[in-house]
Amino acid sequence: MALEVLVASSAPAGRAVIVSGLNKRFDVRPVLADLSVELQAGEFVALLGRSGSGKSTFLRVLGALDKEVEGYVRVPRRRAVVFQDPRLMPWLPILRNVTIGLPQTAAVKANALRALAEVRLEHKADAWPRTLSGGEAQRAALARAMVRDPQLLLLDEPFGALDALTRIRMHALLRDLYLRHSPAVLLVTHDVDEAISLANRIIVLTDGRISLNMPVDIAPPRQRDDRAFGALRQRLLAELGVERG
Structure with a gap:
């Protein structure tokens, strides 16, 4: 594999990710088949697909x-990955979990406290992971x-284990963080409505290949009862092989 990590602050012509001719096999079974795609700097892309289509494998490659x-x-x-499991170290308080792997300097601690404030968890800086709810742990x-x-934020079904109301709150929080920091984002999800609500572009993987790659041309706020939202949902469900009555 040719893996090139950019040292500059941005890729040429505003491209954050460039993938060309990507192939992956598990034993003899192809998982990713000659996959080529680009993500622009500051672009929010959602990746949909059936189970086993190669979504999480692709995200792991980018990470x-x-x-x-x-x-x-x-x-x-500069890349960061958020998984469905928050993967907090139970023997470390929340602030140390946030700074794990970073130099333990005053500047890093101050940045971590600001990050916790952005997700409304500054009051939990000294708390232990076991005391947090599922939504708090994911925050x-x-x-x-x-x-x-x-510069690239990779999200592997980060809200899949949360209840419906907490997911809605997390969507609003993620949207706020994205608008504030403007990283390129790749969100792997099974939730079609989640993809439409959050992404600028949606890609569908089918058997390791891109079967659909399209922008989300719906002006915010995107309401699920909006006709354009419903039409896009139907198109994506059909691409995923799901029939709706």
Whole structure:
């Protein structure tokens, strides 16, 4: 695999991610098949697909968590990943979880406290992970990602384990963080409505290939009862092989 990590603050011509001819196999089964795609700096892209379509594998490649692939991948140096499981260290308080892997300087601590304030968790800086609700734990995971000032934010179904009301609040929080910091974002999700609500562009993976790649041309605020929202939902569900009555 040719993996090039950008040292500059941005990619040429505003491109945050460049992927060309990406292939991945598990034993003899192809998972990603000659995949080529680009993400622009500051673009929010949602990645949909059935289970086993290669979504999470692709995200792991962009995060340099899976290098056993063929092809060319160019990504920014500053990347952060948020998973469905917040992956907090239970023996560390929240502030130390947010700064884990970073130099423990006064400046880093101050940045971490600002990140916790952005996700409305500054009052939990000294709390232990076991005392947090599911939504609070995922907000801490977002703070841990954002304190690294990522040029590329990778989200692997980060709200899949949350209840419906908490998911709505997390959508609003993620949208606010995105508008404030403007990273390129790749959100892997099974939720079609989530993808339409948040993304500027939606990609559908089918058997490791891109079967649909389209912008979301719906002006905010995007309401689920809006006709354009419903029409796009129907198109995406059809692409995913889901029939709606």
